[in-house]
Amino acid sequence: MVRLSNNLVGLLNFLTFVLSIPILVGGIWLSRQSNSECERFLEKPIIVLGVFLMVVSLAGLIGACCRVSWLLWGYLLVMFLLILLLTVFTIFAFAVTNKGAGKVVSGRGYKEYRLGDYSNWLQKRVSNTKNWNKIKSCLSDSKVCSSFADKYVSDTVEQFYAEHLSALQSGCCKPPSDCNFTYVKPTEWNANATGVQNTNSDCNTWNNDQTVLCFNCESCKAGLLDNIKSNWKKVAIVNVIFLVFLIVVYSIGCCAFRNNRKDNAYWNRS
Template identity: 40%
Template sequence: MRKISNAVVGVLNSLTLLLSLPVIGAALWLSLRAAASSECGRLLHLPLLAVGAALFVTSLLGLVGSFFRVSGFLWAYLAVLSLVIVAALAFAVMALVVTNRGIGRALSGKGYEEYRLGHYSHWLRRWVHEWKNWKVIASCLKEGKFCRRGSIFAGIMAGLFFRQNLAPMQSGCCKPPKYCKFKNMNNATWTIPDSATASSAPDCLAWSNDLHELCYSCSSCKAGVVAVLRRGWKKLIIANLVLLIVVIVIYSLSCCALSNNRRRRHVTGAHT
């Protein structure tokens, strides 16, 4: 393995170098679209461009260092991999901490659950409460017409709304919370009860029948987003562990490749 480590590292980095090109291309394509000038567009294309550029530079270091036996490039490559390993370990710990709580409250006779921010970790609640973060998320939901996709409003019009299995964000963003006691009418319209039974809770006051607003400003919507993030992070933990193992293997191979470079340099120097 020591003798072929240079070739293996070179091939792996050739593949990742090729992979980085469509990633960069997709980011540039997004930046040229009209949507890229919005908050949601910047949320998508800037991180994608950063990932593609970092992957390209890192792969180039590993490729040159292994195929052309340039030890300086391999040292730089190993330094980057070390940072990746540390970052992956840190992310795994943080992800386990911030996802250790989170539940939805099932409603009797309903096909969905309702979510509250208090059910989640303090870090997630604070992150989603920050205005600059929520501004981008709400912008994406509105631009993508999230609540107008699928069959959620078709179910309302058919009188079958409460039998639907709503996703967390649909439950939190596309309807008022149940405790508001709003009455459902046709075409996604809800009527506010008389003042004697109306709730003064912030989410009830924030609800709007305007399809562009709905409950996008509600805490229940933020809780739905956090519920989805929490589920996504749990999947990322598994992907992160796989990535960590792969990077450690590549790091070990790169160390062997660096050792080969040194041995080759000593043998060359001895012959001269």
């Protein structure tokens, strides 16, 4: 008789198998539609995730329902490694996102960002020229600054300073406040010819060219890291919930594996 633990493992893996189908189809569709570096970057992980879920869920489904012990053993091994991997990643995600936050600027509704405030590991990732060139391509494709310019184009300087900008808008689409540039419009600022040398290197990096702006600024990299920090923390919280689910499924799977061995031993004696 197929026992309760086998039925539960079979049901859970059937649901996972059904879930893997739209994930895999979505990845294949994205690979056919991709026109940018960002889309091409996303398609491969989605396809790999879809195939992985499909193969693992099939192994668990067949192993539990058909009482194939070696398949169920392989399934449990993969589950154990996945639990271990997610645990390590979750701890790592909390560790590298522990530092860094936007700074409140007097008289501004938005915050500003400094690259040095974030973890060294994250800083190294965005400071790598090859990595940053790909990221800039993604930022350009997403039109983060062109949509920003259209949204606030009619603002006066007082209205603009009161806006609540996102980290990317603040870091990439305008110069830092300590440059003391004169506001013309959201993505156009004039340098004041005061002869005072500003210590912030982003002031020299800023360019009114709409394809350049502050995409090469340290503040833009910091704005991106603030986004990553926020997103990784959300992912880490989801991972904790998913880990609890995996541990429960793994425990049920161990019971099903034990049942299979008992049943096989019974039939061998018979």
